[in-house]
Amino acid sequence: MEHVRRLTGIDLNSYKRPQMERRVTHLRDRRGFSNFSAYAAALARDASLLRELVDRVTIQVSEFFRNPERWDDLRARLKAAAITPLRAWSAGCANGEEPYSLAVLCAELGLDIDIWATDLDERALQVAARGVYPPRALVNVSPERLARFFEPVSGGWQVDTAIRRRVRLERHNLLSDPYPHDLDLIVCRNLLIYLTEPAKQRIIAGFSRALKPGGHLFVGSTEQLIGIHPCGLRLVAPFIYQKEAEG
Ligand SMILES: C[S@@+](CC[C@H](N)C(=O)[O-])C[C@H]1O[C@@H](n2cnc3c(N)ncnc32)[C@H](O)[C@@H]1O
Structure with a gap:
């Protein structure tokens, strides 16, 4: 090791x-x-x-709008909060399906968004930068979304330039690199599940510090977080947490 x-x-x-x-x-x-x-x-x-x-x-399995009903929940929260521009971080973004899903959702809601999308794996980030996906990554993308936000290319579908421009890709190790501040939203899905309890707790505490009061953390659909209250996060929808207001 x-x-x-x-x-x-x-x-x-x-x-x-x-x-x-x-x-x-x-x-x-x-x-x-x-x-x-x-x-x-x-x-x-x-x-x-x-x-x-x-x-x-580093397990890179992903797809657009993975667990679609959870993305519907997120959509409802973002629509209600109506924060624009939204400062978001997709941590452990793999090949980019997740940050691009978020960018699509915000485009539909008319919200401006700046997404910092990070992963440990350089090769995954290169795939994300090309933004070309095979049909199996797009099973949860409706025909309307496909027509509006993707271009057919050889080997699959490419995410529109306007959507790709919303996403800044960078290598970042959640276990050793510094975290940003003042975020409205962190999406970190299907990564925490691979970690030991102490590593997970460290990351969640870091996420809590990185969020603005009222900011949201969206985790994977098998990643109910236990004992997170001391970090100031409370569950507001299945697998969506919100940072409590200070004071
Ligand atoms: C299973 S994928 C999840 C992709 C996407 N978030 C989703 O839910 O579909 C897990 C990703 O976490 C990344 N990862 C694992 N450990 C990491 C770490 N310490 N820091 C940053 N990324 C990490 C892997 O490289 C991989 O791309």
Whole structure:
């Protein structure tokens, strides 16, 4: 784990051990190494082996409007709050489906939005920058949205330039890099689930500090947060939390 941290900046200690161990052991065995020291030494020499490991430990599964009914809830909250321009952060944005979904939603609501979209994985960010997606990523996109916000291109559909311009993509490690301030919305979905409890608590406390009073945190549909009250966040809709007003 120390070796992987030095080579990639990824601290596997903060991820749930059984799942990570299964994934890494499986890769190691498949590549014919009988122990971790031999595998670690090979990772330092072979960039493609390292790339494969990073791919395996950062899980990039995503799609537009993942869990559509939760996005409907978010839409209702954003519409009611009517904050424009909205300062948002999509943390762990993978290939970009999530921040672009948010940008589409705000365009429909007539809200101006600035989205900082970050991920640990450079390759995912490159895919996000191209903004081209296969049909399977678009199963929850209605024909109206497809016609209004996407262009057909070879290999799938490309997100419109106007939507892409709303999203600033950057590499950021939630476990070690500084967080922004004064945000109206943080979307962090299907990432916390992979982390140990202390790592998760640290991130949630950081999110709470990063939000303005009244700002929202939108998490994944398996990520009910326990014990978050000390962080000043309260549940306002399924998987949507709001930072309490100060004082
Ligand atoms: C399963 S994807 C979730 C994508 C999207 N948020 C969604 O819900 O569809 C998890 C993403 O979290 C990223 N990730 C994992 N650990 C991270 C960390 N410490 N900092 C930033 N991103 C991280 C992975 O690279 C991956 O792209």
